[in-house]
Amino acid sequence: MNSRSSSLQYFLFGQNFADGLRTTLVVLVPALLLLYLGQPEAGIVISLGALCVSVTDLPGPLRHRRVGMLVCVACLLGVALVTGFARLNPVIMGLEVLLFSFVFTLFMVYGARAGAVGSAALLVMILTMDQPLTPLQVLQYSALLTGGGLWYLAFSLIANRLMPYRPAQRALGECIHAIAEFLRLKAAFYQTGTNLDEAYRNLVAQQVVVNEKQDAVRQILFKSRQLVEETTGTGRALVFAFVETVDLYEHITATYYDYKSLHQRFGDTGLLTDVAALIERMALKLDDIGLAVHANRRFAAAGFDLNPQLEAFKARIDALAAQELGLSTIVLKKVLVNLRNMQQEIQALLTYFDPASPTYTQSTDQLEYSRFVTRQDLSLQLLLDNLSPKSVVFKHAVRMGIVCLFGFVVARFVGLGEHSYWIVMTIVFMLKPGFSLTKERNYQRIMGTLGGGIIGVLILSLVQDTHAQFALMVLLMLGAFSFQRSNYIVSVFLMTPYILILFGLMGIGFRSLLQERLIDTLIGCSIALAAGYLLFPTWESDQLRTYMRDVVRANLRYLQQLADNLTGKPRELTEYKLARKEVYVSSANLAAAFQRMLSEPKSKRRNSEEVQQFVVLNHILSSNIATLTAAVTAANRPARSPEQLRPVQQSIAALSHSLQKLDAEAAETMPVVPAATAAAAGLPVPTAEDQQLTEQLIFIRTVSYDIGKVTDSVLV
Structure with a gap:
């Protein structure tokens, strides 16, 4: 299978695409249903509530996801009520922006999921601050927003009940895929003419990816009792397969030798080229296995027998030792042993696809799995300990409060249209604890907005049929939600024309809207970038x-x-x-x-x-x-x-x-x-x-x- 086809299948069967599809459906259904019933505004508010809760539905144990979404729903209700009344007075609204930006940013001390809850709460505050609502409408708006959040919660829980193992399978498949790429990079060390410094940089960068994927699997498997209980064969098989992948990764990292010396001693024999070819073949097979786990489909193990090649490699080593007396070939024999070990680990991994194997029946309590995951401290003491200038999160929260208030004031006096809240929204999502991440996000936001704006204008100018526009908008929604966690610039690139088409269908001029969005984005990014550099900066x-x-x-x-x-x-x-x-x-x-x-x-x-x-x-x-x-x-x-x-x-x-x-x-x-x-x-x-x-x-x-x-x- 070629790499492009493999990458496409990993995407289509992946968790990000599944989450994007779920979010798209949950957002569209209430909007279309209430549009049909003559209540389009109510449908949009419900969809907004669902969209905000979807931000917090990060991959992980079901219990954590459920609690995170429930807390988010409660925050949405409280923030919507407070903002709905605070917006009547600009001074009070400004104080709310300052306080809420600080408090909800502090949620980051409790981990990524809690940080996402804080981001969702700030998003509701920003989208509500310019809503022309009467006191009665504030109550209705808050109720609809809460209903939307509960709608997403119910949909997500039902989907998990119907397919309880799919998140774990997707995470494991992506982990195997990352390890296969790591193994492929290892092959480069045995190839002639490799720049070892560059090879090490690539390997270390991929090591970061492998660690992220392994940690994601640990969080899902070892914190989900259902997956490690002895009564669930599929859960045991997933745990077994993950343990095998980690052991395989150890064998891969163990293939270290003095590569420069290796090439000097054996570069002319052609044996190192054989090693590279064997490793690349293993990487290809491992990638196919990962895709099969990822897509939850059967995998045929036929055709993966490297014993003939390994025996031939052994014979060449023995012949070299006999031909050049005194030449030590122990290091080559160790390479051979390691290759055999990797092949055995890959063969063991294949038992995952055999329901009749002992993998589905044997106990998984050989290791204390709970010790392999980090427990998130949710105590009040952790928050109090971070209320200090020494805390990176505290400094970031103070910075966020000050800068969001500044952005709010700028939006009030410089805003070019009805959507000046985009300035504050840009600041909230662009300003990160470290300057490097802030810089990267700003670049991605600006480039994505510019490119997406051009695509949006072309679509609205060339496609006049509203049904075709709606179909394109749905596809853009799906893409934007699918890439929002994995590739931010692509997500923004797709989200910008989606927003333009949406407002175009609502009868709002897209050209003036695009101009407003571009200017507000540039203002917000400039403020965020300057604040990241000048205001309590955190350097790596x-x-x-x-x-x-x-x-x-x-x-x-x-x-x-x-x-x-x-x-x-x-x-x-x-x-x-x-x-x-x-x-x-x-x-x-x-x-x-x-x-x-x-x-x-x-x-x-x-x-x-x-x-x-x-x-x-x-x-x-x-x-x-x-x-x-x-x-x-x-x-x-x-x-x-x-x-x-x-x-x-x-x-x-x-x-x-x-x-x-x-x-x-x-x-x-x-x-x-x-x-x-x-x-x-x-x-x-x-x-x-x-x-x-x-x-x-x-x-x-x-x-x-x-x-x-x-x-x-x-x-x-």
Whole structure:
């Protein structure tokens, strides 16, 4: 299957498209029904309530979605009532804008879903502030708005009851798709002429995507009791498949070696090209599996037997070793072992499609799954703790309140038409906690509005039939709602002509409307961008130290797991996988923060080259730890020699020292590797593999020292 066809199918069967389709239907049905009954205004208000609640219906456990939507409905009712009466006095309305913008932005301390509830509440305030309502109409308006929110809530819950496993299947499919792309990027390291620096940048960027997808699956699976109860075979199969994908991802990250040395030693043999071809084939098959899970359809495993190619690769390695005496091919054999492991994980993943497999009947309580998800603190104390200038959310809330009030005043005196509230709306949705995100959103908003405005004018000028205009409007709605979480510029590009067509069908001149929207958008974006730069700015370089600390701490814990294995201590599976997850999450957070920093003004970036080196070194470290952990576990030896333990002890000491530099309060007891107590005569005779292991442990020590040096450079 070609990549374009695969991408299209991932989109059509994806959660974003499903959410866009649901939102489109829920918004259209009451509007069309009440239009037919002669109450178009009431239909629009109900649709508005449904649209606002849809903003909070983020993917996740059903219980969280339900509570989030109920809280949102309550907020809509309260905000609509207060705004409906406050709008009668401009001063009181201005105070409400200041207070509500601050309070509802503070909701972000409770996570993304709570932040979406705050955004929906602000949207209602903005859309209500210019409504010409009498006191009685305020009550009617608030009731209709609440009814619309309850209508969306009911529709969403019924859809989930009819298809309870589809959100988890879609999330898992997207996760597998992201891992397949990560694997495809890994193949580049074995190809001739690859720029390793560029390859690392691409790999680290994709690591961020994989972490986001994995976390989305964890939230849905491990926080939904229905999916992990023993009575639901499909739920167990989904959990099993996800565990297999994470294990596969570990094997993929473990395929790290000194690629420069590999190419120097074996580049002329053609073996590395074979490795790249095998990896790309695995990535293609994995992508097909992900699409099948994503679309909830059967998958034929026939044709995926790489054993002949792997055996041929082994024969070529043996022939090379026989041909060039003295040439060590252990590293190639380790590559082969890793390829076999990846193939086995992919084969295990295929059991998901077989209802008769033990996957659907065996218990899933082998791991304490609840420990793999982060519990959101919803206490009042968390809010109180964030009422401090040191809190990023607090600074953002204060900034939002001040800037929205300023935008409200500007709209009152500079507004060009009846929709001057677009200025405040633009500020609310463009102003982000960090300047880099604010800058990116502003660019996307302006470009999307300009491009969409041109398309809207062309449609209204060339298509005169109202039925055709309505059909195009529905398609644009569907696209805008489907891309609003995944590609903002596309969403705005589609939403602008949709709004123009809607107002055109209502008899409002679209040319003057477009002019007003463009000017209001430019004003709002300018205010938001200036505020993000000048008013309590938050720069990513100020946050990097925290992310760096978390990465070093995670790698230190991960390395301790390897040290325990080397001393013969039995591995605790849950603790090991928790350490592995911590490495993945912290590494992705650091990489994402670094990418955001690069979009900030040059004067605000600090030590960008050193930070990039820090990111790559920690990726190399965790990859090597994964490689050695797999090798040591497979060897199943009770203990290792002191010569092999010494580099690990030194690596742990170096990382502990770096951690204390990054956080003086992190002076926790330094992990210590127990000294080898076995007599030298009691240890197995060292083999070539032992020598290779020792070399890799020394390499880990070198990387740990390099991390310490780079840490010093960053902290200067």
